[in-house]
Amino acid sequence: MSESELDRRHKERTRKHKEVVDAKIAKATIDKGLLLVLTGNGKGKSSSAFGMVARTLGYGRKAAIFQFIKGAKLVGERAFFDAHPDVRWEKCGEGFTWDTQDRQADIANARAGWEKAKEALADPDVHLVVLDELTYPVNYGYLSLDDIMPAIAARPPMQHVVITGRAAHERIVEAADTVSAIRDVKHAFRSGVRAQEGIDW
Amino acid sequence: MSESELDRRHKERTRKHKEVVDAKIAKATIDKGLLLVLTGNGKGKSSSAFGMVARTLGYGRKAAIFQFIKGAKLVGERAFFDAHPDVRWEKCGEGFTWDTQDRQADIANARAGWEKAKEALADPDVHLVVLDELTYPVNYGYLSLDDIMPAIAARPPMQHVVITGRAAHERIVEAADTVSAIRDVKHAFRSGVRAQEGIDW
Numbered sequence: 001m002s003e004s005e006l007d008r009r010h011k012e013r014t015r016k017h018k019e020v021v022d023a024k025i026a027k028a029t030i031d032k033g034l035l036l037v038l039t040g041n042g043k044g045k046s047s048s049a050f051g052m053v054a055r056t057l058g059y060g061r062k063a064a065i066f067q068f069i070k071g072a073k074l075v076g077e078r079a080f081f082d083a084h085p086d087v088r089w090e091k092c093g094e095g096f097t098w099d100t101q102d103r104q105a106d107i108a109n110a111r112a113g114w115e116k117a118k119e120a121l122a123d124p125d126v127h128l129v130v131l132d133e134l135t136y137p138v139n140y141g142y143l144s145l146d147d148i149m150p151a152i153a154a155r156p157p158m159q160h161v162v163i164t165g166r167a168a169h170e171r172i173v174e175a176a177d178t179v180s181a182i183r184d185v186k187h188a189f190r191s192g193v194r195a196q197e198g199i200d201w
Numbered sequence: 202m203s204e205s206e207l208d209r210r211h212k213e214r215t216r217k218h219k220e221v222v223d224a225k226i227a228k229a230t231i232d233k234g235l236l237l238v239l240t241g242n243g244k245g246k247s248s249s250a251f252g253m254v255a256r257t258l259g260y261g262r263k264a265a266i267f268q269f270i271k272g273a274k275l276v277g278e279r280a281f282f283d284a285h286p287d288v289r290w291e292k293c294g295e296g297f298t299w300d301t302q303d304r305q306a307d308i309a310n311a312r313a314g315w316e317k318a319k320e321a322l323a324d325p326d327v328h329l330v331v332l333d334e335l336t337y338p339v340n341y342g343y344l345s346l347d348d349i350m351p352a353i354a355a356r357p358p359m360q361h362v363v364i365t366g367r368a369a370h371e372r373i374v375e376a377a378d379t380v381s382a383i384r385d386v387k388h389a390f391r392s393g394v395r396a397q398e399g400i401d402w
Contacts, residue, residue: 010304018299028395036400038245042381043237047252048245051278054255055248056399058277076259077252098219103211127399160400177389180243188378194229198257198328199237199361 033159034177035152039135039168042182043200049130049162050077056160057086061127064088064120066113068165069096069133075201088126090116093133097140110137114147124156135165135172145171234360235378236353240336240369243383244401250331250363251278257361258287262328265289265321267314269366270297270334276402289327291317294334298341311338315348325357336366336373346372 001009036052038045053063063086067078070093082089092113094100114137120129137143149171152161163172173179188196195201202210237253239246254264264287268279271294283290293314295301315338321330338344350372353362364373374380389397396402 007304010298011302014299014302018302021297021299024390025395028390028393030392030394031397032389032394034389034394034397034400036244040384042383043379044239044245044249044381044383047256048249049252050255051248051251052400054251054281055277055402058279058281059399061399076256078259080255080259096222097211098215098222101212101215101219103208160397173386176387177392177394178244179386180245181384181386182243182245183241183382183384185374185380185382186377188233188235189225189229191231191378192229193231193233193235193378194226196232196235196361198260198262199235199253201256 031158032177033155033157033161035175036160036162037168037172037176037179038162038164038182039166039173039179040182040184041166042184043187044182045164046077046132048180049132049164050081052128052160052162053081053087053130056128057084059127060086062086062088062125063128063130064090064117064126065130065132066090066092066117066120066134067132068110068113068137069093073201076198088120092116093137106137106140107142110142114143118151121151121155121159121161124159126159128160128162129155131161131163133165134163135168138169138172139167145169149175232359233378234356234358234362236376237361237363238369238373238377238380239363239365239383240367240374240380241383241385242367243385244388245383246365247278247333249381250333250365251282253329253361253363254282254288254331257329258285261287263287263289263326264329264331265291265318265327266331266333267291267293267318267321267335268333269311269314269338270294274402277399289321293317307338307341308343311343315344319352322352322356322360322362325360327360329361329363330356332362332364334366335364336369339370339373340368346370350376
């Protein structure tokens with residue numbers, strides 16, 4: 001087939017496809033604050049949430065980030081966003097359970113963090129609330145979904161919430177508008193590569 | 202079981218777990234520039250790449266972003282990152298094929314974008330190169346993997362590259378160090394919610 005014939009067919013096919021896409025878009029008319037969940041054991045859950053923070057800041061809106069596990073170490077995302085005037089960054093943990101080895105301190109950190117997160121979930125000026133790695137203190141029983149789900153449901157109607165972490169609880173998935181499950185197809189760590197600056201932290 | 206007994210067992214269990222984790226970490230000693238692929242049809246591929254840009258900038262390093270499909274519209278991530286002195290942002294497309302409906306223009310944009318991306322892939326000062334939605338011009342046959350894969354393989358050894366987009370080609374997956382497949386479990390769009398500012402763009 002000649003290039004010009006390919007081009008002509010492409011134009012016809014994409015024109016028809018646009019009608020299908022436009023019809024779908026025409027049906028999606030609702031604006032609302034979304035509850036998004038990034039779960040699964042692959043790389044990309046927290047980094048995706050931080051990408052949404054960048055988008056939010058790009059529109060001059062405010063974001064609040066509550067980091068429920070990492071915390072002891074200054075990570076790149078915190079160095080970058082914490083300095084931004086439209087970001088509230090709260091450290092709500094001191095590390096993985098096997099690093100802290102202190103159940104009571106982990107519980108206290110998670111609960112103190114959740115109290116702060118509730119403030120953001122009640123503030124209509126906050127466009128995006130990131131509850132980073134919230135699934136872990138929930139799954140460990142340190143925080144109760146009976147507290148969390150009503151606070152999320154009662155938030156300002158245009159506020160977006162992103163929850164990240166492995167093994168998101170069924171109640172979180174059910175309440176969510178958008179859920180992505182990130183599958184670990186391949187990971188450099190298993191080939192002997194340690195966590196890399198700018199990529200993993 | 203009493204709280205103090207729970208705490209004691211937790212400490213013992215996490216201490217043992219730390220030995221396992223530390224042994225794994227001790228085996229991962231390599232530092233190298235990674236090729237990361239974020240594929241699958243769920244939400245979070247590009248936003249994850251932008252989160253890694255934030256991490257990179259948090260360490261005072263440089264990032265270069267080549268956006269192969271989106272482009273006509275000013276999106277939040279571009280508004281945010283394009284203004285940053287350590288970011289090179291290149292628009293390498295004018296929209297989805299069904300929006301442009303112009304095969305020759307799409308091919309020309311993709312090829313011009315790839316020529317610019319090759320410059321970044323040869324520059325050791327660039328810590329992270331994002332080839333956002335590169336999978337589409339590859340799968341459409343507009344760009345050749347015979348050009349792309351050697352340029353990626355020959356890049357500076359500590360430079361990281363992130364490729365995003367659905368249906369990543371087998372050659373890209375094979376060459377990658379880390380691959381995440383993002384599954385669309387649930388998406389607000391199918392419930393009639395249109396793309397939301399700060400979340401989807």
